[in-house]
Amino acid sequence: MARQQYSDFLCQLYGHKVQKLNVSAGFTCPNRDGTKGQGGCTYCNNASFTPAFGRATSSVTQQLLDAKLFYEGKYADMKYVAYFQSYTNTYAPIERLQELYNEALAVDDVVGLVISTRPDCLGDDVIELLQGINEEYKVIVEIGVETAHDRTLELINRCHSWQCAQYAINKVAQRGLVVGAHLILGLPGETEDDMMTTVDEVAKLPVRTIKFHQLQVLRGTRLAQHWERGEVQVLNWTAQEYAHLCRRIISRLPENIIIERMVSTAPSELLLHPRWGLKPAQFQQIFDAP
Numbered sequence: 001m002a003r004q005q006y007s008d009f010l011c012q013l014y015g016h017k018v019q020k021l022n023v024s025a026g027f028t029c030p031n032r033d034g035t036k037g038q039g040g041c042t043y044c045n046n047a048s049f050t051p052a053f054g055r056a057t058s059s060v061t062q063q064l065l066d067a068k069l070f071y072e073g074k075y076a077d078m079k080y081v082a083y084f085q086s087y088t089n090t091y092a093p094i095e096r097l098q099e100l101y102n103e104a105l106a107v108d109d110v111v112g113l114v115i116s117t118r119p120d121c122l123g124d125d126v127i128e129l130l131q132g133i134n135e136e137y138k139v140i141v142e143i144g145v146e147t148a149h150d151r152t153l154e155l156i157n158r159c160h161s162w163q164c165a166q167y168a169i170n171k172v173a174q175r176g177l178v179v180g181a182h183l184i185l186g187l188p189g190e191t192e193d194d195m196m197t198t199v200d201e202v203a204k205l206p207v208r209t210i211k212f213h214q215l216q217v218l219r220g221t222r223l224a225q226h227w228e229r230g231e232v233q234v235l236n237w238t239a240q241e242y243a244h245l246c247r248r249i250i251s252r253l254p255e256n257i258i259i260e261r262m263v264s265t266a267p268s269e270l271l272l273h274p275r276w277g278l279k280p281a282q283f284q285q286i287f288d289a290p
């Protein structure tokens, strides 16, 4: 059985060709507001993955309408999935979460949700809410795992453990929700063998999709400060070397796990390292090269 493409997987799940639309709903994160930690994960700069029309300067409805306008001109007969991506998208009182998710689903042609969150922000009330929505629409819960190594989680100030991620993935999947795992490759102090262990451990869990990418050192982060001062070493790999690692990873993942993405491309003005200067399609060509 050949591995399904992510776009085909979404099409099958939602019963229609869909485009994900980023929504920034004004959440914060317990690792920034002092509830779990201060200052956030050392590599985190949310501006690197929030497109202009997905900034929390307008309502969820307006963001979705603006984004739809952008895509409607490009693709005919498209449906949409609201992607709550920035910060921790289950970190608010349950009534507020319900209001925001319902607002997104009330927009014409929005047929489902992708909710990105931390594993320690998936309490029973949140899962019940998502489970209820999932009965009518489909919900993917994208859980930030990053690594299966607690020593690394501590080093990057994630303020949750690998066990916490395992527990959350199992609990969410048991409720019939689709679970996506997010991993970062090349975290400080990790060898390729460490990364393979993470991949193997995640593959044992009821994960339906995996999104992984290379660690990027971004301006304005604590990681950047540590890296510039030489206090932290990060891998100095080329795009070709990274593509080789991706091939190794994919070859050991079961065919039923869908690969959503394997590279990240932060805006050039934010990216300090590694500066490959590649668009995702250009990286794909390197990956596909014999």
Ligand code: SF4
Binding pocket: 029, 030, 031, 032, 039, 040, 041, 044, 045, 046, 086, 087, 088, 118, 144
């Ligand atoms: S990466 Fe996620 S969990 Fe970490 S500080 Fe940023 S928003 Fe919070």
